[in-house]
Amino acid sequence: MNLSNFFSATESCPPCQQLNFRYKPSSGGNALIRPGAHLLLHFIIPGIAAGLSFRDRWKSAWIIMTLTIVVDLDHLIANPIYDPNRCSIGFHPLHTYPAIFIYMILAMMNKTRLIGLGLLIHVALDGFDCIWMFL
Ligand SMILES: [Zn+2]
Numbered sequence: 001m002n003l004s005n006f007f008s009a010t011e012s013c014p015p016c017q018q019l020n021f022r023y024k025p026s027s028g029g030n031a032l033i034r035p036g037a038h039l040l041l042h043f044i045i046p047g048i049a050a051g052l053s054f055r056d057r058w059k060s061a062w063i064i065m066t067l068t069i070v071v072d073l074d075h076l077i078a079n080p081i082y083d084p085n086r087c088s089i090g091f092h093p094l095h096t097y098p099a100i101f102i103y104m105i106l107a108m109m110n111k112t113r114l115i116g117l118g119l120l121i122h123v124a125l126d127g128f129d130c131i132w133m134f135l
Contacts, residue, residue, distance in 0.1 A: 035084045038129045042069055045121055054114075065118030071095070072122075087130035088123075095123060 046065035047058075054061035074094040075081050088095045100123050107116030 034129065034132055038125065038132075041125050041128075042066070042122065045125060046118055049117065049121060061114055064114040065121060068115060068118030068122055071119055085133065087133065088126040089130055095126060 043066055046068075047062045050058040050061035050065060071094045072088075072092075074092040075088075078086075078092060090096055093099065100120070103116050103119035103123065105116070106112040107120055109116070
């Protein structure tokens with residue numbers, strides 16, 4: 001990971017500094033495969049988690065955790081709605097740290113565990129995407 005790119009990207013984007021989020025102004029070499037792979041991981045990783053942790057009800061666990069992708073509806077109030085070079089974490093309202101804290105609480109309670117875990121997997125993958133963006 002090129003750390004100088006990581007920090008200079010925010011410096012070259014004044015509105016990004018104001019909003020306190022990381023933004024890569026130009027597409028890197030991984031811009032073609034990253035968005036597709038990222039989307040695919042939103043389906044694969046909950047499936048692996050369901051298979052490993054909820055073996056007796058893996059199908060329903062997978063479906064519930066995958067459905068937490070609706071958290072991305074918060075992109076609808078962003079402009080542009082989708083930007084492959086924008087880091088979701090800390091930018092979109094349901095991808096902020098207070099929201100992530102609530103997802104942790106949901107994951108700790110029996111009735112909302114799958115929803116909480118699905119949301120935590122989602123934001124972890126989005127965070128991984130932010131790092132991948134700068135590789
Ligand atoms: Zn997201």
